[in-house]
Amino acid sequence: MTRHTVRARFADVGFFLFAVTFSVLTAEEALAGREMSENAFFVDQLIGVAACTALFVRRRWPVPLAVVLLPAGSFSHFVTGAAMVAVFTVAAHRPPATTRWVAVVAVSPLPLFLIRRPDPGLPATVSAIVYAALITGSFGWGLYLRSRRGLIAELRDRAERAEAEAQRQVREEIAREMHDVLAHRLSLLSVHAGALEYHPGAPPAEIQRAAEVIRLSAHQALEDLREVIGVLRPAGGVGAPERPQPTLDELPRLVAESRGAGMRVGLDVRVGGTAGAPGAVGRTAYRIVQEGLTNARKHAPDERVTVTVSGAAGEGLAVEVRNAAPRGPSEPAGRPGGGIPGAGQGLAGLAERVKLAGGRLEHGRTGGGDFRLSAWLPWTPRPEQPDAVVMSGRVPPRAPGAGPAPEGGAEPGRALRADRPAD
Structure with missing residues (x-):
């Protein structure tokens, strides 16, 4: 009963x-x-x-x-x-x-x-x-x-x-995070593995370097995956540390990784206003650049990529990733067999991420035939902070008697440029 x-x-x-x-x-x-x-x-x-x-x-x-x-x-x-x-x-x-x-x-x-x-x-x-x-x-x-x-x-x-919708949103957020974390690393790994496959007679030094990059990329991908899974596990408790999120300051490192994979990437960071963009804005901008580099590596690996980040508090942050169209209609030049496969959800997830941040995202071919990924993100100034402070991508003026500027430093008040001439 x-x-x-x-x-x-x-x-x-x-x-x-x-x-x-x-x-x-x-x-x-x-x-x-x-x-x-x-x-x-x-x-x-x-x-x-x-x-x-x-x-x-x-x-x-x-x-x-x-x-x-x-x-x-x-x-x-x-x-x-x-x-x-x-x-x-x-x-x-x-x-x-x-x-x-x-x-x-x-x-x-x-x-x-x-x-x-x-x-x-x-x-x-x-x-x-x-x-x-x-x-x-x-x-x-x-x-x-x-x-x-x-x-x-x-x-x-x-x-x-409502519970089902919340679970769906959580799943989508997890999927976006997993894509953002792993797609970049795995595309680097695929590029170097493809180079070893199509150039078996390369000098031992180049083979060793490519194998080292593959090993480091795989290791970093596993580390990123472990961090994401660690955040998802409830065993950490309320006081468990959150996964460190990327910021604008890590853009040079991101570009350096792509350059290490053989890409020609120019980086121009011109940010002014208050002491760096807020965490959510910087994290979203980092993901935009990461997705743009990943797509360029998949579809136009031999073309030059230009990354431009500019803006200020109260004006917003503009991010643009531009690369020339690939030479072939369907497969990259010099890479028989097609490019790196993708799920096709990167730009869709990125658009959702930018929308949640209150910004707008555009992508597509320009009149000159280039592929352009651009976004604008709102950047609200912090009234409690003074106007003249250090910005991401800038170095503060040196105080009198502070000694020489560190090696590789920029002149006071000028934007840092991470452009590297094309190889």
Whole structure:
């Protein structure tokens, strides 16, 4: 026996006891002033007992039970309690159309009775009005419970749909993060592995260098994957450290990795305003450049790529990755067999990431035939910080007597350029 069945049987017993108790407790007042013989009173009680017993089938046949008990309740007081339970069951468990028809059957005798203009002081008049009021109240209570049950079901459905939507968003976020983390590393690995495949007679030094890059790229990919999985595991607890996120300061390292794979990449970072872009803006810009380099490595590995990052607080951050169109219509020059495979979801996930950051993303071919990936990200200034502070991609002016500038440093106030001439 299931839990629902047990509750249903307890409810049936409860309604039976309610009908019996109501009929017994109100009998003296309801029957006051009526002249009934003992036999009639006994038959009335038997009818009431039968009506209350019939309530155990109210779940299976609620409408027929209500249609039978409602007229009987107009003549027998001991059926009133059972009739109230029957109409309550119809209102609570049957469609609105069925409930309306049963309600018409229930209240139709009252207008016919009142048309005859009975004496308001007669007990029969009072009993008819009270009986109609009790039946109406039972209908109302049943409609309320049905409405409440429907509301609870709707709220539960909304909660389930909201939970499913939250899970979907989490899965999409995980997929974007996994793509951003692994696509770049694996494309580097694929480029060097392809070089070893198509140039088996290369000098040992180049083979050793390519094998070293493959090993380091695979190791770094595993490290990135371990960090992502570590964030997803709940065992770390609330105080577990979050995975370190990339910023604009790591763009030179990202470009250096691509150059190490044989790409010709120029980097121009011109950022002004406050002390560096906010973490979310810098992280999104890094992912844009990473996706642009990955796509260029897949589809145009022998073409020069130009990365430009510019902007300031209050103006926004503009990111552009531009490369020339590949030489061949479908496969990179000098690389038989096609390029690096891709899932085709990188730009779609990137567009979603930029949209969540409040920016806009554009990609496609330009009038000159280049492929251009550009984005604009909002950058809100921080009013509590002074205007003249160090920016990402700049070096601060040296204080008097501070000694010579470090090797490779830029002149004060000038933007750092990480361009490297084409190989």
